[in-house]
Amino acid sequence: MPNHINGKGHYNAEKIESIARSPYLNQGTTTPHSIRNALHTAGLSPSAVETADQQKKRALIQLRSKSSNLEKYIFLAWLRNTNVRLFYRIVISELEEITPLIYTPTVGTACVEYSHISPFLAPPGIPDGLYLSLNDRPNLTQIIKNYRPYPFDVSLTPQIAVITDGSRILGLGDLGVNGMGIPVGKLQLYVAAAGIDPRRTLPITIDLGTNNEKNLNDEFYLGLRKRRVDDNEFYSFVDAVIKSLIKVYPELLIQFEDFSSEHAFDLLTKYRENTFCFNDDIQGTGAVVLSGFINAVKLVEKDVHPTKHRLLFFGAGSAGVGVAKQLLEFFKIEHGMSEEEAKKLVWLVDTKGLVTLDRGDKLAKHKIYFARDDNNGSQFKTLEEAIEYVKPTALVGLSSTGGVFNEKIINRMAELNKNPIIFPLSNPMVNAECTFEAAMKGTDNRVIFASGTAFPAYTVPKTGKTKYPGQGNNMYIFPGLGLGAILAKPKSITDRQIYASASTLATSLTEKEKSLELLYPVVSRIRHVSAQVAAAVIVEAVDEGLARDEQIIKMVQNDCKELKTRQGKKWDNLVKFVQENMWDPDSEKFFNSEEIIGKSRM
Numbered sequence: 001m002p003n004h005i006n007g008k009g010h011y012n013a014e015k016i017e018s019i020a021r022s023p024y025l026n027q028g029t030t031t032p033h034s035i036r037n038a039l040h041t042a043g044l045s046p047s048a049v050e051t052a053d054q055q056k057k058r059a060l061i062q063l064r065s066k067s068s069n070l071e072k073y074i075f076l077a078w079l080r081n082t083n084v085r086l087f088y089r090i091v092i093s094e095l096e097e098i099t100p101l102i103y104t105p106t107v108g109t110a111c112v113e114y115s116h117i118s119p120f121l122a123p124p125g126i127p128d129g130l131y132l133s134l135n136d137r138p139n140l141t142q143i144i145k146n147y148r149p150y151p152f153d154v155s156l157t158p159q160i161a162v163i164t165d166g167s168r169i170l171g172l173g174d175l176g177v178n179g180m181g182i183p184v185g186k187l188q189l190y191v192a193a194a195g196i197d198p199r200r201t202l203p204i205t206i207d208l209g210t211n212n213e214k215n216l217n218d219e220f221y222l223g224l225r226k227r228r229v230d231d232n233e234f235y236s237f238v239d240a241v242i243k244s245l246i247k248v249y250p251e252l253l254i255q256f257e258d259f260s261s262e263h264a265f266d267l268l269t270k271y272r273e274n275t276f277c278f279n280d281d282i283q284g285t286g287a288v289v290l291s292g293f294i295n296a297v298k299l300v301e302k303d304v305h306p307t308k309h310r311l312l313f314f315g316a317g318s319a320g321v322g323v324a325k326q327l328l329e330f331f332k333i334e335h336g337m338s339e340e341e342a343k344k345l346v347w348l349v350d351t352k353g354l355v356t357l358d359r360g361d362k363l364a365k366h367k368i369y370f371a372r373d374d375n376n377g378s379q380f381k382t383l384e385e386a387i388e389y390v391k392p393t394a395l396v397g398l399s400s401t402g403g404v405f406n407e408k409i410i411n412r413m414a415e416l417n418k419n420p421i422i423f424p425l426s427n428p429m430v431n432a433e434c435t436f437e438a439a440m441k442g443t444d445n446r447v448i449f450a451s452g453t454a455f456p457a458y459t460v461p462k463t464g465k466t467k468y469p470g471q472g473n474n475m476y477i478f479p480g481l482g483l484g485a486i487l488a489k490p491k492s493i494t495d496r497q498i499y500a501s502a503s504t505l506a507t508s509l510t511e512k513e514k515s516l517e518l519l520y521p522v523v524s525r526i527r528h529v530s531a532q533v534a535a536a537v538i539v540e541a542v543d544e545g546l547a548r549d550e551q552i553i554k555m556v557q558n559d560c561k562e563l564k565t566r567q568g569k570k571w572d573n574l575v576k577f578v579q580e581n582m583w584d585p586d587s588e589k590f591f592n593s594e595e596i597i598g599k600s601r602m
């Protein structure tokens with residue numbers, strides 16, 4: 001495109017066009033006439049200039065008028081892809097209402113439908129995420145560079161990528177490329193909950209085929225129409241993707257998400273020491289459940305000594321085993337137990353029953369660590385049998401099997417415990433092992449409860465007292481963990497950093513939240529909580545000698561002198577620094593229209 005008039009004070013037409021079309025710079029109906037004139041967009045919309053509040057009010061009315069959550073999801077995606085700042089203004093101010101629409105449970109429905117809806121989520125030329133298919137192998141580096149949703153801000157390179165292969169999307173199984181909704185959804189929470197600049201996020205779905213018959217037979221399925229590749233090809237392709245990503249963006253933090261469990265563990269083992277990465281389903285979930293468990297232990301400690309808990313996990317995949325491993329750290333660190341002692345507090349159940357060493361089947365690698373050898377040859381095939389054998393104080397569901405904690409199971413937990421801990425953590429809501437209402441009714445309202453997807457509060461009919469369920473979802477961890485890591489730039493993300501994120505989340509409850517016996521902070525405080533989690537991760541990374549950001553290292557050394565007693569501390573200056581670095585849709589620091597127009601001058 002030719003320039004307008006050469007010389008000082010005139011505009012470069014190409015730049016003007018990219019500003020006018022940028023979903024980030026677009027201010028829609030709030031654009032002042034001066035800017036419309038400068039951008040040559042005067043006359044392209046009605047003349048009214050609105051305030052940001054009016055603009056937001058209209059969008060919320062439209063959103064609320066939609067009759068299904070999927071329609072709301074589509075509306076919100078369009079908003080995000082046409083007016084980023086308006087979208088995040090809405091998300092941040094209405095977190096409780098919007099989170100279930102852009103994340104679990106609605107994102108589950110959106111993923112199932114993704115091939116049907118994705119062409120309608122964004123205007124042409126604005127990608128919703130980056131697709132890397134097997135056929136792209138020779139050109140990975142170039143294709144990675146193609147992802148430029150905000151062409152005007154091309155100097156702002158991605159800081160965080162969430163990557164999936166769509167093989168285990170929530171509890172919905174193998175959805176192939178339709179899994180894209182997950183990296184997109186997670187990254188929206190990075191922005192809303194931790195203030196990562198939306199221009200610096202990179203959602204990726206790698207397409208190595210799918211074994212989902214429904215997708216393979218769906219005329220509208222948009223991914224490769226072939227079965228998944230074998231393990232050799234899988235690891236080789238993922239390796240090529242990781243290497244290309246690091247080549248293009250050397251400081252990129254990579255979050256592995258919703259890979260099938262075998263691959264999830266192997267990828268984490270392979271990359272965690274030498275690549276700036278973590279696995280959200282193993283480590284993020286481990287940390288968030290640990291945090292809720294720490295608070296649950298406090299609530300029941302009058303009756304159950306912390307070291308006397310008996311934890312029964314229903315589900316022994318990446319999430320179940322990841323959580324179980326993280327809980328061991330609690331017993332070791334806070335209660336001085338040895339690894340062997342702590343391990344004895346954990347039992348796993350999978351599709352074949354209680355996981356034991358002598359069960360007779362070949363156990364998947366990740367199950368061996370917790371496989372019991374003290375069962376004297378007895379085997380326990382069902383959850384009921386396992387409960388009778390273990391007599392658990394806590395029952396944790398990570399099995400993707402909706403409703404499996406039935407009335408009988410819940411009643412039995414209530415007989416065994418004054419306050420049974422029941423965490424049906426599978427997603428989306430239809431896969432939760434039980435509802436909050438069922439858990440309350442089945443335990444005479446004595447349950448200590450957290451689920452992966454938020455359930456409504458429950459009012460006890462006799463007393464009129466309302467009880468609030470916890471939401472044990474990794475969304476309370478990964479945004480803050482990622483932000484802390486991005487700021488401190490540690491060489492790797494360690495168990496200690498993960499533990500620090502969990503223990504800080506646990507201590508972030510306000511007095512009011514504690515008085516309501518909540519296990520997690522209310523969602524509306526998530527931005528503040530993420531800043532605290534980020535600060536904890538930073539302190540830990542500095543203490544471990546792994547942080548590489550000089551300014552952060554100095555600040556931590558000044559602010560947190562007594563590192564050994566740091567747990568539970570607030571590190572006010574550091575938290576303030578983190579908050580100042582959080583992207584905010586209304587901050588002049590991140591958006592100054594005059595300056596942006598100025599930049600387009602020749």
Ligand SMILES: NC(=O)C1=CN([C@@H]2O[C@H](COP(=O)(O)OP(=O)(O)OC[C@H]3O[C@@H](n4cnc5c(N)ncnc54)[C@H](OP(=O)(O)O)[C@@H]3O)[C@@H](O)[C@H]2O)C=CC1
Pocket residue numbers: 168169170171172260261280281285288314315316317318319320349350351352353398399400401425426427428431451452453472473474475
């Ligand atoms: N709340 C949160 O933040 C998070 C929740 N999750 C949820 O956790 C769930 C599991 O994830 P992940 O571990 O990766 O998935 P996997 O599919 O790898 O694991 C599921 C596990 O459940 C077991 N299982 C499935 N059905 C049954 C059954 N009928 N009876 C007994 N065991 C059964 C499987 O047994 P087998 O091994 O024999 O096949 C397997 O061990 C998902 O729903 C996911 O959404 C995940 C991450 C975070």
Ligand SMILES: CC(=O)C(=O)O
Pocket residue numbers: 169170171258280281426427452473474475
């Ligand atoms: C929450 C999440 O990461 C999952 O269900 O997989």
Ligand SMILES: [Mg+2]
Pocket residue numbers: 170257258280281
């Ligand atoms: Mg996940």
